[in-house]
Amino acid sequence: MDLDKITDLINNKLSSWSEALIKLLPNIVLAAVVMVVGFYIAKFVRKITQKLVAKISNNLTLNNLFSSIIYFSFIGIVLFTVLSILNLDKAVTSILAGAGILGLALAFAFQDIAANFMSGIFISFRKPLKVGDIVQIKDYMGKVREINLRDTLVETFQGKTVIIPNKEVFQNPIENYTILQKRRFDLSVGVSYGDDLEKVRQITLDAVSGIEELSQDDPVNVFFVEFGDSSVNLSVRMWVGSTEQSVYNKVGSEAIIRIKKAYDANDIMIPFPIRTLDFGIKGGTTLSEMPMNIGSKE
Numbered sequence: 001m002d003l004d005k006i007t008d009l010i011n012n013k014l015s016s017w018s019e020a021l022i023k024l025l026p027n028i029v030l031a032a033v034v035m036v037v038g039f040y041i042a043k044f045v046r047k048i049t050q051k052l053v054a055k056i057s058n059n060l061t062l063n064n065l066f067s068s069i070i071y072f073s074f075i076g077i078v079l080f081t082v083l084s085i086l087n088l089d090k091a092v093t094s095i096l097a098g099a100g101i102l103g104l105a106l107a108f109a110f111q112d113i114a115a116n117f118m119s120g121i122f123i124s125f126r127k128p129l130k131v132g133d134i135v136q137i138k139d140y141m142g143k144v145r146e147i148n149l150r151d152t153l154v155e156t157f158q159g160k161t162v163i164i165p166n167k168e169v170f171q172n173p174i175e176n177y178t179i180l181q182k183r184r185f186d187l188s189v190g191v192s193y194g195d196d197l198e199k200v201r202q203i204t205l206d207a208v209s210g211i212e213e214l215s216q217d218d219p220v221n222v223f224f225v226e227f228g229d230s231s232v233n234l235s236v237r238m239w240v241g242s243t244e245q246s247v248y249n250k251v252g253s254e255a256i257i258r259i260k261k262a263y264d265a266n267d268i269m270i271p272f273p274i275r276t277l278d279f280g281i282k283g284g285t286t287l288s289e290m291p292m293n294i295g296s297k298e
Helices: 003-054 060-085 089-109 110-127 167-171 197-208 245-266
Strands: 134-137 140-147 152-158 162-164 174-176 183-191 221-227 232-240
Touching: 003 060, 110 140, 110 152, 110 162, 110 167, 134 152, 140 162, 152 167, 162 167, 183 197, 183 245, 197 221, 197 232, 197 245, 232 245
Parallel strands: none
Antiparallel strands: 134 140, 134 174, 140 152, 152 162, 183 232, 221 232
């Protein structure tokens, strides 16, 4: 192939590219305008979304997440529109197909992470607990220190920090001791069958009613609940005016001390467990009724 033919081929190719570029020039200008305007609109939509979501949720991380999702979704629409204007429809189709396959693969690979992530979003909107609440989740009881999109940090009363995946938080019962701003302490006591139960009730009420940390809006109740093996059992139910665990434990300790002193001062007996030993083969024979042979071998 001589030089003239090579030159003609190059010129023809350049001419065809020039004609295609000239025909496509209006589309390129329009695509550039759409991209610039689209980016400005996306930023505006992001700010509006942040303000709207902030009215629903106080979680800053969640608010930024939602606004970013809206922003990048809008950017994606702008880019696909630009590609369509440039007659790159096949590229758009290939990108969408690849994104679908990639998304499906990621969904299977990170399904636990996605479940925790979605649970964190639902927790942020439903707000069954917040930072500072005293809660029990599964076997862990303590104070909530952090609520993230993936996990929740609970500091137990033994000084351990437990990281609980949000899926476990969302799918299991949550015992929240802070919502009512008070907690009830139930104390079980047993008294002798020979004691006057009306007297026991009044002395018990008088003993615990003076505890300073008790709620002023809720009365102390004393209920006799059962006839035990060696005692009549009663339940003292007191509402503590604070949800803090230290105050809750202090009230229980103070109640035990006061009740014990009051019972001792009024000759009310808290009986020890009693066991009856039966020495007969068929039953009903006591130790004193058993024949005893005491002798020595010669």
